[in-house]
Structure formats: structure tokens, C-alpha cells
Amino acid sequence: MSVRRGTIDHVTSTASTVDRAFAAALYDDTDSGLDTGASLLAADTGADAELARRGEEFMAAAWQRGWQPADVTRLVRRELEDAHLGLAAALIRAQAAKDRPRGPRWTAQLDALAEQPEPRPADRFSHATTVLELYRLVLRLPTLEPLEEPRRPAGPGTSRMLGRIRALLAKAEGTGYPEEAEALTAKAQELMARHSVDEALLAASAPAPDAPGACRIGVEPPYEQAKAVLLDAVARANHCRAVWNEPYAFSTVVGFEADLEAVELLYTSLLVQATHAMAKAEAAQRAGGRKRTKTFRQSFLAAYAHRVGDRLTAAAESQVSEDLLPVLVTRETAVTDRLETMFPRTTTTRLRGINDEAGWTEGAKAADEAQVRSRPRLP
Template identity: 70%
Template sequence: MSTPTPPGTVDRALRTALYADPGAAALDTAASLLAADPDADGELARRGREFVAAAWRRGWQPADVVRIVRRELDDVHVRLVAALILEQAPDDDRPRGRRWVDQLAGLDRRHRDAAASRAPRADRFSHATAVLELYRLLLRLPALEPVDEPVRPPHAPGERRAESRMLARIRALLAKAEATGYPEEAEALSGKAQELMARHSVDEALLASRAPAEDTPGACRIGVDAPYEQAKAMLLDAVATANHCRAVWNEPFGFTTVVGFEPDLEAVELLYTSLLVQATTAMTKAEAEQRAGGRKRTKTFRQAFLAAYAHRIGTRLTAAAEQATAETVQAEGKGAAGLLPVLASREVAVSAATDRLFPATTTTRLRGVSDAAGWTEGSRAADRAQVRPRRSLD
């Protein structure tokens, strides 16, 4: 007569730590089981790759998983999940878009850098405890709205080079804006970058008006990290709105989903990252000046500063984009006859795609903006970094 095979070490450990009592005693018991059985290491790693693959099926992406692990756990867990994601990648037979590939490449670089300076591995019990804590988090990840990119056929070589040159020029302008110590220069550089982004978006719409394509809005997630998440989410929303996109903030998981057409999504990613650097630099300088004047500033000062910066910079981004669009329409003359209807239809498509992804959203009242000095200094910084086209930079 046959009898059931006794559960292995990994099964018993996971049942104890993940599916039964979530307390510390259960975690210690499960970690002790794993620490005492080195032969279980391979199976434990395989289960981890399965948890990662399950997260992909629930709509998560590599950067999302690393972000939530960093928010909820410690550096050791970030290293563990990075290794699992990279180990699972060869088994991922689903076609992935550019952003997914870029996330894996960035994760691989950071993981190799961390490995080069990593401290010796912890004892088996501590390592098993960290692995189980990570698996417990991965197991409980909820489903997210799917933002998978379509895997597009390659462009013609000339078209790909032209797009790369455009993005490279925008990146260069924003890098200079971040590095300069002169507000007027940062203003001109950021304004020119927004102008190029707007013109690139309009060019795409012109192509669509002349040769209708099957392009539809896509979506991407952009991290919104602590501290001052609300003000940063407000800044990202302002950048998205100015570039014909919609933004929905997920506060518990630390990201905003941006919905729009691909050229506009790229613009939002680039410009938000740069403006956040510029805003942080300006805030640090403003705080130093406040302290030099004998006035102690707090978290409320920084929150109000960033909120004011986001509010004012959004107005200027929108103005720069509208001016670039108007100039393009004027320059095209009769050739732009179909442009405005196409722009309007693209706006409708973005709104419809956002509503499909997020049928129920709520608005959030900005909290903690009570420091008048912080608001004033943030507004001044945004005025100095105001974005508008500067023809002299051509």
C-alpha cells in the first residue's frame, strides 16, 4: 500500500511562515528548518522565482517590485529580490517592451555594483529569515492595473536614429539645467527641453493626421518616493498634464501611473526626473538662506516649498507646450489642417484609456501646506525656473 510522500523542508517552512501563523515564532521555526537543511537551498530559490513570476501575472513590473520591497523591508531584501528577478528573467517567455528591458538592465547594473561591495553573507538562519520575509511580501502583492507595453516592430533605421537624436538632445538640455548654478540658464534650458518635447508630440500627431496609424495610448509607472510624496505627485501630475497625459497616484505603493501616447510618456519621464532634481536643489539653497537669517525651517517648509514649485511650474510648462503647438500650426499653414482634430482625438483617447484602467479614482487634498515662507520660496524658485521657449538656444 502506497503512502503520501512527507512534505519537504521547503514546503513545511513555507506553510509555517507564509500560510499559517504570520507571527515571529512561526518565522523563527521556519527559518530554523531551512537553516538546518542546506539541500533545500535550490528548491527555496526556485519557489522564489515562482513568486516573482506570479507578481508579473498580477501586473507588477521589475521596478515596482524592487520599489515596494525597498519601502517595506531592508537593503538585504532588496538585494535578494534583485537576484531573484534577474534569475527568473531567462524563464520569462512573454514578449516585453522597452521599459521592461530597461528596468532589467538597470537592475542588473545596480545588482552587480552591490555585489562588488557586499558584506559577507549572513549566517544560514539570518539568511533564511530574510528570504521568508521577502517571500511573505511577494505572496501578498495585490493585482495592479496592467501597463504592459506593446512590443512594436523595429522602426526603419533612419527613423530610429532621428528619434534617438531628439531624446538625446532633450536629455542633454535637462542635464545642463540640473548642473548649472545660474537660475536664468536653468530656465532657458528647461524651457527649450519642454519646447522640443511639445514639438515632438505635435510632429507625431501630424504624422497621424496624414497617415492614420494604429497607435493607442499606453501607460507607465513612475516612482514617487518619500519624503514629501504628495508634493512630488503634484509635480508629476503637472508635468503629465502639460504633456497631454493623465496621472493617477497610488500612495500606498509609492508610484504614479501616467497614461498617454509613447512620445509624451517619454517626455514626462525625462522632465519630471529633471525638475525634481532642480526643485530639490533650489529647496536646499532656500533652506540654507533661511537658516542664515536665523529662522529655523521644518518639514512644513519643505512640503510647502515643493507644493508651490509644482503649482507654478505646471502653469509654465503648459504655457510653453501651448506656444510650441501654436507655432507649429502656424508654420505648417494649410498642411496642419488635420492637426487640431487629431490632437483633440488623442486627448479623448488618453482620457478613455485612463478611465478604463482606473474606473474609480478619488481626489486628495494636499496636506501639510501651512508654511507661508516655504510657499513663497517655492514660488520664487519656480519663477526662476519658469519654462518657455528660448529661440536663442537653437
Template identity: 70%
Template sequence: MDRAFEAALYADTDAALDTGASLLAADPAADAEVDRRGREFVASAWRRGWQPADVIRIVRRELDDVHLRLTARLVLDESATGSGQRPTPRWSAQLDDLKALAESPPRTDRFSYATAVLELYRLLLSLPTLEPLDRQPSTSVPRHPESRMLARIRALLAKAEATGFPEEAEALSAKAQELMARHSIDEALVAARAHAKDAPGACRIGVDPPYETAKAVLLDAVARANRCEAVWNEALGFSTVVGFEADLEAVELLHTSLLVQATTAMTKAEAAQRKGGRKRTKSFRQSFLAAYAHRIGDRLAAVAEAQISETRAEHAEGGTAAGASVDELLPVLAARDVAVREQVTRMFPDTVTTRVRGVNDAAGWQQGAEAADRAQVGARPRLPS
């Protein structure tokens, strides 16, 4: 087996891969040791800052379905060994997402299986070191019960994605952002009143092709509107979002929903253009998504500011359940903004800005902006609870 690994993993030729796969396929007694080494490679990825969702994302991007299923099984097997990785809620949720994928192991001949295993191990060995994200949640921060609130937000966004009526999607998305903003403010005030030593955390969100730059801009707009900051890693296909936990949850939910809504609107716009006899291209789609991201960022920022003003007015009239006065609100939020910025600087001391290239289709830009207007999340009358 050592000969097989030496031949296949530390040389990048097809001939070396075939040699290693042949050696493994001819020795069934080596299977257990092959699995053990695979778990070691997975554990090594954790030590380099990777998380289960990150590994799955890069395998899906670089390899095939058979490798994806092998990876899911290896990750779950490694987690069951108690390697010392702290089981934070986000980490545990990522493991739960892998269970269905690991239930159907690939069935193939021994040579093909050994080849897939070695291809996967090559990739795992090549993974670079990432910024570590996970930390144990603070136990000193009193938190509102989140499950009911997040369930309401998810339900609203699911309806916004499913409806065929732009006005209804707009109202539903507005209500969801309103709930997110209020939840974030309440969390900040409760933590401040308890003098809790809460700190920003971070999560990674995949930015998949095509049109990655426009999608990363959309994620950045959602992050900023929810008091977070996003740093895009173009080479590895994800953005790292830094913020407080309630805000990170809001970004994950809202970004996913708006991306679905934007894609649906873009598809309808293209269909209408084709009916009019105008052929649309990659430039149209890139311009559409870039305009959508730009305009939706303005709308999200506006509703966030409106929510702060509304909360201040409520506090001035008699306070809220958080028990904080109107004089406390802005300093608390400002302190959180500073903490997020400092955390970004510590994690990413060297960042550069990038431009969205290929945005040169006027019709695509106009229709993308109009779609963002229809999905805007500005101040709206409250929907029935």
C-alpha cells in the same frame, strides 16, 4: 521545506518566521527548491500586473538592502527562464537597471539568509493586483529616430540640474521642453498621416517620501503639460501615467529633472532662512514644493500651447517633415487627448481627488513659487543646436 514555508509564509509572527528559517538553514539540499519557488513568486507578481521596477520599489520601501539584492537576483533569474513575459523596451530597460544590484549577493550565515528570504517571500505573496500596463509597441506606427533627440533632451536637463545659475537652468529646461513638445507633435502627425492604429500606453513612476503629495502634484503637472494623465496610488508609492509613448518618455525625463531642481532650490532656500535666524520645518518644505508644483504646472502648460501655435504657423507657411496641413493638427491632438482620457477611465473607473495638506507656511510658498519662476519653461529664444 514545505513545513518551513507553511510555518513562515502563512503566519505573520516572528516565532513562525524563526521556525521556518531554522528549518531551511538546517537543510542545504533545499536551496535549489527555495530559489525555484522564489522565481514562481516573482512570476506570480507579473501575472498580477507588477513590473520589475515596481517590485524593487516596494521592497526598498518595506524591507532592507539584503532583501533588495535578493529581489534583483530573483527577478533576473526569472527573466532568464523565458516565463512568457513579453520583453517590451521599458521592461527590458528595468531589467538592465537591476544587473549591478544583483552582482553583489548578500553574504551572511544560513539562518540570517533564510530569514531574509522568507521575509521577502512574505512580501511577494502579499502584493495586490495592479492594472496591467505592458503591451507590445505598435509596428504600424512609423517613428522618428528617437535616440538622438532623447540624448539631446537628457543632456540639456542634466546641465540644468548641475548649473548653479538659475537663468541658465531656466533656458536649458525651456529648450528641453520645447524639444519634447515638438517631438510629441511630430509623432502624432506622422501616425495620423500613416493612419496608424497607435494607442495610449502607461508607465509607473515612483513618488517617494517625504512630501509625497506635493511630489505627486508636480508629476501631475508635468504629465498634463505633455498630454498625459497621472493617477497617484498613495498606498504603494507611485503614480500611473497614461499617454502616448513619446509623451511618456517626456514626462519621465522632465519630472525627474524638475524634482532634482526643486529639491536643490528648496535646500538653498532653507539655508538662507537659517542664516537669517528663522528656523524652518516640515511645513516650510511642504509649502515650498506645493507652490513649486502649482507654478511650474502653469509654466509648462503655457509652453505646450506656445509650441502648438508655433507648429501651426510653420505648417501654414509650408508644412513640416510630417507632411500634415495646419487643418489636421488640432483634430489630431484632440483625438489623442480623448484616447488618453478613455484609457484612464478604463484602467481607473473609480478615482478621487486629494488635497495637499500641511501647506501653511507663507515663506515656503513664496519661495517655492519664485523657484518655479526661475526654472520656468516658457517661450524662450532658441538655443544653438
């Protein structure tokens, strides 16, 4: 009987240590509160397991508020340091073992965390400080719009098509020849458009109609406004819609699952291509004695987004015949309805700092070189 009572006392003691540390550090923004909480935790080695358990609970609560693993790690990477990121990844992985089954997009986010190294051991006070700083951030996350996993899982045909698209875009990113990058990107967009049409026809004939979903794609500083415009252009060209959340550095893209996959692939690739082209153009500007780089880059990316959006739309439309328009219109209406349900109030934002003529000219030129040119409709 005395052994059991001792166990209960020990659990109560460690929980009390964590509670007192949280009261000092998590609900107080001061450094002194953080130091007090870290000191309490550092002094009680028996509190470690309870501290980790509370962290998993905080992560589970974040999921209930609409956050996903990639959202949390993106914010931690931006607001804190590598030690916090490693700790967050470890907590997410630990919580996932106890979580309910989720869909393929969630699973892919967890798989990506496997590349994040475990946090290195530190002295107890430094480690406790890192834990409390991370918990402060996670505890104060606001509620986001919930994202649903796709109702209809992707089949083997989708996987093969996305594999081909991914391979084409990888080649476009790696080539040093603009004409080759243009041709490869054009073919990738045409495959996306063809796949979107096939998916639309398949869904229209299915017993249970498909429904649009949503995903979040990071839109990271710097020049995040121009990047958000580029993502919006890619989304619209692929029958999706995007809403930018500037404070948390992501856009929510609404659309059907195959189109969401295409948008994520193409946006990532075009961003890589734009960055390479911008660095090359900027080097030429500096060689000519130019020193203003920030305004050049902002204007470059804005022009790139504007021009490449037109090319993407033209390439996508080249794959659609008049007899397919009713099906696509029905799907676009469903996407718009889902967007308005998720985001009943949105505002438009004007691009700022687009006043560099050389940057705009070079960005438009780069977009022309990476353009997605129209071709005859695929049979």
C-alpha cells in the same frame, strides 16, 4: 533502480522542507513563525535550489498580477533592507532568463537591476530569514492595473530626440545659475512639445493607429503629495494623465509612448532642480533663525509644482498651431478613454500642510527661475 528512488526521495524531502517552512512563516505574521521557517531551511542545505525556484515562481506570479520589476524593487527598498533588495534583484534576473519576451520598458528595468549588487553571503539562519521576509512581501502583493508595452517601437529619430532632451536637462540640473537652468529647461520642454506633435502627425498617417500606453513612476516619501502634484503638472503639460497610488509610492501615467518618455525625463529633472533650490532656500531660512523645516519644504514643493506646471503648459502650447489642434484633441481623447478604462474609480486628494508662507513664496520663486518660458513656435 535504487539510485533513481533515492533521487526522488531527496527531491520530496527538500520540497517538504520548503513547504513546512512556508506554512510556518509565509501564512503567519508572527516572529515565531518566521523563526521556525528559517530554522527549517537553515538545517536543510539541500533545500536551497527549491527555495530559489519558488522565489522565481512568486516573481512570475507578481508579473501576472500587473507588477513590474521596478515596482517590486521600489517597494522592497521602502519596506525592507538592502539584503532583501539584493535578493529580489537576483531572483528577478534569474526569472527573466525563463520569462517570455517583453518590451523595451521592461528590458530597461531589468538593465537597471544590473547595478544592484548580489546579496552578500550570511549565516544560513539569517539568509533564510531574509528570504522568507521577502517572500512574505511578494506573496501578498495585490493586483495592479496591467500595463501594455507600446505597439509601435520607437525609431532612431525618437532616440536621438530623447538624447538631446536628456542632455539639456542634465545641464540644467548641474548648473549653479538659475537663468541658465531656466533656458535649458525651456528648450527641453519645447523639444518635447515639438516631438509630441511630430509623433502625433506620424501616428495619424500610419496604417495601424497608435494607441496610448502607461507607465509607473515612483513618487517617494518624503513630501510625496507635493511630488505627485508636480508629476501631474508635468504629465498634463505633455498630453498625459497621472493617477497617484499613495500606498505603493508611484503614479501611473497614461499617454502615448513618446510623451511618457518625456514626462519621466522632465519630472526627474525638475525634482532634482527643486530639491537643489529648496536646500538653498532652506539654508537661508535657517541662517535667519528659522527652525521649522518640514512645513517649509512641503509648502515650497507645493508652490513649485503649481507654478512650474503653468510654465510647462505655456511652453507646450507655444508649439501648437490651430491646424494641429484636431490631431492633438483626438489623441487626448484617446488618453482620457484609456485612463477611465484603467481607473474607472478615482478620487481627488487635497494637499495637506500647505500653510507656510515663506515656503510657498520661495517655492514659487524657484519655479519662476526654472520656468519654461514661451518662445515662437518651432518651424
